[in-house]
Amino acid sequence: MRSHYCGQLNTSLIDQEVDLCGWVHRRRDHGGVIFIDLRDREGIAQIVFDPDQPESFAIADAVRNEYVLHISGRVRHRPEGTVNRGLSTGEIEVLGQRIEVLNKAKTPPFQLDDEYIQDDVRLRYRYIDLRRPVMQKNMRLRAQVARTLRNFLDQHGFLEIETPMLTKATPEGARDYLVPSRTQQGTFFALPQSPQLFKQLLMMAGMDRYYQIVRCFRDEDLRADRQPEFTQIDIETSFMDEKGITLLMEEMIYTLFRDTIGVTLPSPFPRMSFAEAKLRFGTDRPDLRNPLEFVEISDLMREVEFKVFSGPANMDNGRVIALRLPQGGRLSRKDIDDYTTFVGQYGARGLAYIKVNATGNGREGLQSPILKFLPDAIITELLERTGAEAGDLIFFGADKATVVNDALGALRDRLATDCGLLRGDWALVWITDFPMFEYNEGERRWDALHHPFTAPQIVDPAELEAKPGTCLSRAYDLVVNGLELGGGSIRIHKPDMQRTVFRLLGLGPEEAEEKFGFLINALDYGCPPHGGIAFGLDRLVMVMAGMNSIRDVIAFPKTQTASCLLTSAPAPASDKQLQELGIRLVRPATKTD
Numbered sequence: 001m002r003s004h005y006c007g008q009l010n011t012s013l014i015d016q017e018v019d020l021c022g023w024v025h026r027r028r029d030h031g032g033v034i035f036i037d038l039r040d041r042e043g044i045a046q047i048v049f050d051p052d053q054p055e056s057f058a059i060a061d062a063v064r065n066e067y068v069l070h071i072s073g074r075v076r077h078r079p080e081g082t083v084n085r086g087l088s089t090g091e092i093e094v095l096g097q098r099i100e101v102l103n104k105a106k107t108p109p110f111q112l113d114d115e116y117i118q119d120d121v122r123l124r125y126r127y128i129d130l131r132r133p134v135m136q137k138n139m140r141l142r143a144q145v146a147r148t149l150r151n152f153l154d155q156h157g158f159l160e161i162e163t164p165m166l167t168k169a170t171p172e173g174a175r176d177y178l179v180p181s182r183t184q185q186g187t188f189f190a191l192p193q194s195p196q197l198f199k200q201l202l203m204m205a206g207m208d209r210y211y212q213i214v215r216c217f218r219d220e221d222l223r224a225d226r227q228p229e230f231t232q233i234d235i236e237t238s239f240m241d242e243k244g245i246t247l248l249m250e251e252m253i254y255t256l257f258r259d260t261i262g263v264t265l266p267s268p269f270p271r272m273s274f275a276e277a278k279l280r281f282g283t284d285r286p287d288l289r290n291p292l293e294f295v296e297i298s299d300l301m302r303e304v305e306f307k308v309f310s311g312p313a314n315m316d317n318g319r320v321i322a323l324r325l326p327q328g329g330r331l332s333r334k335d336i337d338d339y340t341t342f343v344g345q346y347g348a349r350g351l352a353y354i355k356v357n358a359t360g361n362g363r364e365g366l367q368s369p370i371l372k373f374l375p376d377a378i379i380t381e382l383l384e385r386t387g388a389e390a391g392d393l394i395f396f397g398a399d400k401a402t403v404v405n406d407a408l409g410a411l412r413d414r415l416a417t418d419c420g421l422l423r424g425d426w427a428l429v430w431i432t433d434f435p436m437f438e439y440n441e442g443e444r445r446w447d448a449l450h451h452p453f454t455a456p457q458i459v460d461p462a463e464l465e466a467k468p469g470t471c472l473s474r475a476y477d478l479v480v481n482g483l484e485l486g487g488g489s490i491r492i493h494k495p496d497m498q499r500t501v502f503r504l505l506g507l508g509p510e511e512a513e514e515k516f517g518f519l520i521n522a523l524d525y526g527c528p529p530h531g532g533i534a535f536g537l538d539r540l541v542m543v544m545a546g547m548n549s550i551r552d553v554i555a556f557p558k559t560q561t562a563s564c565l566l567t568s569a570p571a572p573a574s575d576k577q578l579q580e581l582g583i584r585l586v587r588p589a590t591k592t593d
Helices: 054-062 119-124 133-155 196-204 242-261 274-281 307-313 333-344 376-386 401-418 461-466 495-504 509-523 537-545 575-580
Strands: 017-030 033-040 043-049 068-077 092-103 178-180 188-190 209-217 229-238 271-273 294-296 318-325 353-356 393-400 428-432 437-440 445-448 475-480 483-490 530-536
Touching: 017 043, 017 092, 033 054, 033 068, 043 054, 054 092, 133 209, 133 242, 133 537, 196 209, 196 229, 196 509, 196 530, 229 537, 242 428, 242 475, 242 483, 242 530, 242 537, 271 274, 274 294, 274 401, 274 428, 307 318, 307 393, 318 376, 318 401, 333 401, 393 401, 461 495, 475 530, 483 537, 495 509, 530 537
Parallel strands: 043 092, 271 428
Antiparallel strands: 017 033, 017 068, 033 043, 068 092, 178 188, 209 229, 229 530, 294 318, 318 393, 353 393, 428 475, 437 445, 475 483, 483 530
């Protein structure tokens, strides 16, 4: 029906006849001449209808926003002074000759060029929301990202191999989505949280290099960058160590940004240990565009009378840090109170501070309620360590290390945004040398920091069992602008080490056999050293598109309650369906019962 997309028209088509199809983005009546901005996925073209074509003019006069049209006409230059530099088609217009209404449309619930549309309205009418140019651009970028990744991996010898969607529930951290079996009633499949075990089995099968752009499912609480179903770029390779894998993935990400959005990333990506990241920034996902850093002062505060500082400074798991905000002295008391409330969301019980009004004359140039608790020598050392200058503000965090890291790490990011401190557009970093385990105080056991199949940096299972709390893993995460873009590791490829890890995680031989027997058996039949990584495609596209939520780069996302406003899913199943599955719902008793 059409000869061109609307957004493809340009001055090379002057005086040519074109056929266009699309939606009415806007209709305007200018003194007897009707202008229709026709929109399709490639852009917008301006169509002009003159009264000397009475039949077409009458139809054009009757159309409204979001009508679906087929228009034929001749391309011409726009008149002098009417060129629109903001449009790729802004130098031309189409003189309409024929117009056909393919479908009428009700008045849409929102205008497509509205800047602010409520999220629930967008999701309920997602098919209209997806017509918006920004959403069309995001979907195009997503397709281009997937295509570029496939091309890169194909060129480097990776095979795209699908793994099962209906599989077995395994303890991987989040809750599984379960699917009841009709043929084996009382049993359940689980939707995969990731293809982790299957891609390892593919390495044992000699596939050597595997990838898959795959749907994954996790029944967990949602937030801006999390969905119950998400897409993962899953990659695994044999006979390659962590240096080889990270260098290859670095090349892939560099190529992706260059070829899709025209961005040349700084290269090579820096590397930072988990311990250094926590020490300097309180997080293993630091935004390196942010110049603010923690200054460790626990040693300074162990002997002070101020228990708020000396208490955590003398705790085994405590920490006291300073965070200098250049020229932060301009903050009002209300600003500081707001930040105090903010860190309270992360468990902090307060937010001590010192305003540095002047330097060189001790405490006389300082302003803070806590000064009376600190000796002069401590104050002098504190100012020297932080490098504080006149006009600065120093915030303090003192508590358990986890609380300080979470609260002051979040404050660091908030201050950088509020005060315009971010430097540059892109900052990527590899985080390495993660602890193998973290201790679960509530359940008094070890948990895997990544997953149970991550290899330790030591090769002797007995040594691992003797000191699990100090052992580091062969894991690595790629962080961009404070967001984890992807994570991976070298995997355990020897059965004795895998059994040791299961044992340290509290999985006895019977439970390990029940849940992972197929993996352990496969390890006994000649498993190569292997490792891999997985990138979140949704988050990757979100970052590249400059969006704040992955819902803006997923065609049909869920809400924060994991529901679909468009289709009203999840929904009850019929009694017949439940009977076929051998499921009987136990309904809550009522007063009449």
